Amino acid sequence: MVNYPNGRSRAYSTVPKKKKSLTELSVTKKSTSKTKGMVAFGKRGMNFEAEINATNEYYLSRGLAVIHKKPTPIQIVKVDYPQRSRAKITEAYFRQASTTDYSGVYKGHYIDFEAKETQQKTVFPLKNFHEHQIVHMSNVLAQGGIAFVLLHFARLNETYLFPSSCLITFYYEKGGLKSIPLSHIRENGYKIETNHIPRIPYLEIVNKLCEVQ
Amino acid sequence: MVNYPNGRSRAYSTVPKKKKSLTELSVTKKSTSKTKGMVAFGKRGMNFEAEINATNEYYLSRGLAVIHKKPTPIQIVKVDYPQRSRAKITEAYFRQASTTDYSGVYKGHYIDFEAKETQQKTVFPLKNFHEHQIVHMSNVLAQGGIAFVLLHFARLNETYLFPSSCLITFYYEKGGLKSIPLSHIRENGYKIETNHIPRIPYLEIVNKLCEVQ
Numbered sequence: 001m002v003n004y005p006n007g008r009s010r011a012y013s014t015v016p017k018k019k020k021s022l023t024e025l026s027v028t029k030k031s032t033s034k035t036k037g038m039v040a041f042g043k044r045g046m047n048f049e050a051e052i053n054a055t056n057e058y059y060l061s062r063g064l065a066v067i068h069k070k071p072t073p074i075q076i077v078k079v080d081y082p083q084r085s086r087a088k089i090t091e092a093y094f095r096q097a098s099t100t101d102y103s104g105v106y107k108g109h110y111i112d113f114e115a116k117e118t119q120q121k122t123v124f125p126l127k128n129f130h131e132h133q134i135v136h137m138s139n140v141l142a143q144g145g146i147a148f149v150l151l152h153f154a155r156l157n158e159t160y161l162f163p164s165s166c167l168i169t170f171y172y173e174k175g176g177l178k179s180i181p182l183s184h185i186r187e188n189g190y191k192i193e194t195n196h197i198p199r200i201p202y203l204e205i206v207n208k209l210c211e212v213q
Numbered sequence: 214m215v216n217y218p219n220g221r222s223r224a225y226s227t228v229p230k231k232k233k234s235l236t237e238l239s240v241t242k243k244s245t246s247k248t249k250g251m252v253a254f255g256k257r258g259m260n261f262e263a264e265i266n267a268t269n270e271y272y273l274s275r276g277l278a279v280i281h282k283k284p285t286p287i288q289i290v291k292v293d294y295p296q297r298s299r300a301k302i303t304e305a306y307f308r309q310a311s312t313t314d315y316s317g318v319y320k321g322h323y324i325d326f327e328a329k330e331t332q333q334k335t336v337f338p339l340k341n342f343h344e345h346q347i348v349h350m351s352n353v354l355a356q357g358g359i360a361f362v363l364l365h366f367a368r369l370n371e372t373y374l375f376p377s378s379c380l381i382t383f384y385y386e387k388g389g390l391k392s393i394p395l396s397h398i399r400e401n402g403y404k405i406e407t408n409h410i411p412r413i414p415y416l417e418i419v420n421k422l423c424e425v426q
């Protein structure tokens with residue numbers, strides 16, 4: 001177990017600090033390209049993914065849920081095995097994830113979600129979701145899991161929990177549209193009131209969803 | 214979605230073929246170092262991880278469960294961004310996983326497990342499990358998830374499902390011992406009778422565990 005200068009152990013972290021920023025770059029490449037570097041998330045100096053990771057760490061530390069971000073899938077092409085030192089990957093590429101980014105367990109329920117942000121103000125582009133992710137969410141729902149997406153409108157500083165069932169319906173039935181209108185998200189999703197701690201208290205909404213089911 | 218020569222789509226696979234072998238190398242480095250190359254798994258020409266992945270693909274394809282192997286965690290150090298082509302990772306290292314390798318949902322239950330094999334015939338070395346993985350399993354159990362380890366004795370060609378609760382107890386209470394005796398695993402675990410399809414039908418044992426709980 002590695003201890004970091006801030007005194008917190010690495011045991012609960014799935015992604016190293018260094019990798020986090022690279023992951024963010026790869027995942028939100030298009031949206032960050034306009035803003036260069038650190039995205040101002042509601043002027044709080046944290047981007048959306050970091051906010052969610054902080055929220056998950058809070059839930060874990062309080063024993064409220066065990067939800068982790070999966071490591072970024074990497075396609076490894078070349079590995080060197082220098083003598084007396086560990087394997088060094090010398091050629092690799094970021095791969096498209098075939099499932100969603102986050103999963104875990106909350107009060108016995110399987111939780112599965114994807115988190116995405118947009119710079120748009122009135123719509124959420126569907127290109128943020130790949131078909132195999134939609135298929136994965138359908139499979140999760142069929143097994144009785146709880147699946148959703150967290151959608152962040154960066155310029156509005158509004159975050160919504162949008163159930164995967166709604167996303168799947170929209171994805172297949174509104175084939176012609178390339179984006180989900182914000183009005184549709186407001187009608188069918190749940191706005192998350194962001195707090196100081198935890199940053200994005202999405203489990204409050206999950207509690208509602210569990211009551212509904 | 215990428216189609217492979219065997220006609221199966223990539224949508225259900227979390228790890229590319231190339232990466233799988235590298236993952237296996239890194240994860241089972243010590244056990245494979247003696248056998249060089251492909252490990253003979255019960256003379257069926259597949260190693261343990263591949264057997265489990267095949268089992269999970271079977272469960273997924275039949276709509277029985279949605280269980281995936283997490284991508285191998287990689288610490289990225291350097292990335293090149295060549296013009297007009299995708300980002301190329303030029304220096305990275307394998308990282309120790311902070312959670313378990315497999316997770317998913319089965320009949321609404323959260324499933325979480327680690328799979329390990331040994332060349333030993335009478336004991337299973339505890340060094341296969343890191344303390345943060347033990348902590349993770351405890352957290353999962355506290356949230357009502359189902360957690361276990363699949364232990365494969367390669368030379369005996371025997372595979373056991375050993376509940377995490379038993380592993381955790383053994384880990385903390387038998388601190389002096391460096392291995393779990395096979396007799397203890399036989400008494401407290403469940404032997405999995407390997408089949409042709411699915412290869413390692415561990416969900417049959419999970420059904421028993423659910424009845425017990």
